[in-house]
Each structure stands twice: as C-alpha cells, then as structure tokens.
Amino acid sequence: MKPKYIDLQVNGHGGVDLLSAKTTDEIRVVSRSLYKNEVAGYLPTIITSSLESAVKAIKLIEQVRKDPKSGEALILGIHLEGPFISTEKAGVHPKEFITPPNLDHLKALLAAGLIKQVTLAPEVSGAIDLIKFLVDQNILVSLGHSNATKAQAIAGFEAGAKTVTHLFNAMAKPPEQGLSDAAIERTDVVIQIIVDGVHVSDQLLSQTLPKIKDRFIITNDAVAAAGLGEGKFSFGDINVVAKDGQARSIEGKLAGGIANMTDSIKRLATLGISNEIAVASATTRPCELIGVSYESVINHFD
Numbered sequence: 277m278k279p280k281y282i283d284l285q286v287n288g289h290g291g292v293d294l295l296s297a298k299t300t301d302e303i304r305v306v307s308r309s310l311y312k313n314e315v316a317g318y319l320p321t322i323i324t325s326s327l328e329s330a331v332k333a334i335k336l337i338e339q340v341r342k343d344p345k346s347g348e349a350l351i352l353g354i355h356l357e358g359p360f361i362s363t364e365k366a367g368v369h370p371k372e373f374i375t376p377p378n379l380d381h382l383k384a385l386l387a388a389g390l391i392k393q394v395t396l397a398p399e400v401s402g403a404i405d406l407i408k409f410l411v412d413q414n415i416l417v418s419l420g421h422s423n424a425t426k427a428q429a430i431a432g433f434e435a436g437a438k439t440v441t442h443l444f445n446a447m448a449k450p451p452e453q454g455l456s457d458a459a460i461e462r463t464d465v466v467i468q469i470i471v472d473g474v475h476v477s478d479q480l481l482s483q484t485l486p487k488i489k490d491r492f493i494i495t496n497d498a499v500a501a502a503g504l505g506e507g508k509f510s511f512g513d514i515n516v517v518a519k520d521g522q523a524r525s526i527e528g529k530l531a532g533g534i535a536n537m538t539d540s541i542k543r544l545a546t547l548g549i550s551n552e553i554a555v556a557s558a559t560t561r562p563c564e565l566i567g568v569s570y571e572s573v574i575n576h577f578d
Contacts, residue, residue, distance in 0.1 A: 324358030353392030398432025411436035499532035
C-alpha cells in the first residue's frame with residue numbers, strides 16, 4: 277500500500293531510538309518501519325540531550341535524508357524538541373541537558389543539518405529573541421514543554437511561533453491558565469496533538485477538536501517501541517517500557533506514543549471528526565505547516 281501520512285514528531289520506530297542510533301542502517305530501520313505503517317514523510321525528532329549527542333544524531337540522520345532508499349519514509353527535515361524548554365515541564369527529557377536559550381548552542385545545532393521545527397518554552401529568559409532569530413531563518417517555531425502563563429504564551433506567538441507541540445501534554449494546568457488555552461483561542465496557531473487515547477482523554481479531545489478542526493495536526497510522538505508491540509526500549513538516555521498501548525519510563529511518566537496514524541484517524545472518527553478533516557490532519561496540513569509540497573512527497577513513491 278502506498279504510504280500517505282506525514283508525521284512531524286518521530287523519536288524512533290521499529291526498535292530504534294533516533295538519538296541513540298549509531299549507524300545510518302539504524303536510521304533506515306526507522307524509515308522502513310514508518311513506511312510499513314503508511315508514513316510517507318516525517319521529521320526525526322531529537323529530544324533534549326548534550327550538544328555533542330544532538331549534533332552527532334543530526335549528522336547521521338542527514339546522511340539518510342539525502343539518500344533515501346526504496347521502501348523508506350522520506351525524511352523531510354529535523355524537529356528539535358529542546359533543549360530550550362522548561363525544567364518544570366520536562367516530562368522525560370533529561371533535566372541535566374535543559375539549557376537556557378543560547379544562540380551559539382542553537383547555531384551549532386542548525387549547522388548540523390536541515391532543521392525544520394524547533395520546540396521551545398517561550399517563558400524562559402531569552403526565548404523570545406531565539407524565536408525571532410529562528411523565524412528570520414524560516415524555521416518553524418513550536419511552543420511546548422512549557423510552564424508559560426497565558427500572557428507568556430501569547431508573547432511567544434506574537435514573536436512568530438506558529439504552532440504548539442502535543443497540546444495539553446507538558447503544559448501548565450489547568451489549561452485555561454497557560455499555553456493550551458492561548459493556542460486554542462488563537463485562530464492563527466496550528467495545533468499538534470496526540471490522538472492515541474492515552475496522552476489526551478477522549479473527553480478532552482471531544483471538547484477541544486470542534487474548536488480547532490481546521491487547524492489541528494495529529495502525531496503519535498512515536499518512540500522506539502512503536503511498530504513493535506510490548507517490551508523494553510530506549511528513548512534517548514532513558515529506559516521505556518511499552519505495555520497496554522502505552523510507553524512509560526521506569527518511574528511511570530508517559531514517554532511518547534506507540535500508536536499508528538491509521539488508529540489515530542479511526543479514533544477521530546469515533547469523536548465525530550469527518551474523514552476529510554481527519555485525513556488532512558495527517559497529510560496535507562502538516563506539509564503546509566513546514567513548507568513542503570505534499571504532492572512532491574507522495575509522487576516520490578510512484
């Protein structure tokens with residue numbers, strides 16, 4: 277079956293964690309596993325890590341991006357999720373590698389490969405300047421892993437951030453006091469959300485999706501365990517256990533997702549979202565957000 281989905285947040289797949297991968301062959305395992313799950317193109321996502329580890333991973337991924345093989349999902353660029361995030365909303369990101377916004381650090385990451393999206397926390401000192409710099413470089417800025425107040429979130433969007441990473445997850449609670457509500461209220465913000473029945477309850481999804489139905493993108497925040505089933509896997513420097521449709525750290529924190537796009541679209545149907553809107557959220561809409569032609573991606577597989 278010809279692949280059709282686009283995923284903007286893939287940490288790993290098929291047993292391989294992208295940050296921990298040592299060879300291009302391991303990167304290709306991820307691309308092949310995604311292809312088997314009908315993903316046509318994706319953004320390998322590098323979570324918070326040491327600068328050395330991140331640069332090494334990006335350079336490895338770049339080799340594969342520039343030389344795609346048959347039966348592999350296309351790498352459309354890289355998503356940096358961190359390290360300029362909130363320590364209060366780190367999730368499973370290692371706090372020892374979270375760093376204040378730093379232009380030299382950022383430039384070193386950008387020099388390593390094609391960076392398409394950067395997730396950061398707007399409330400951290402120096403973040404607004406970093407957002408403006410990235411926007412000037414035509415790089416998509418997403419707000420996430422953030423403890424921002426609503427006003428701080430709005431400042432991030434005003435500075436040029438255009439989207440939000442996994443709505444409701446790793447954000448201030450209750451949502452009406454922070455980033456979640458700011459993103460939902462602003463019609464110019466594209467919302468990325470995990471629709472696996474684990475990260476966000478179906479009740480909250482059913483309340484939220486009608487408000488954002490023309491501007492949401494689904495992702496699974498896939499980790500190494502995705503595409504394999506249950507077991508123990510790595511996610512950067514941490515160990516993850518996949519069980520009962522969930523991936524969690526040893527401490528019990530959610531550590532990305534293991535669902536696939538087809539399942540997520542089926543879940544959207546049960547929540548009353550039309551097939552047309554659901555499919556767009558996993559195909560054309562993510563391409564539009566990162567400035568890539570969906571047709572060119574799909575035509576690659578003809």
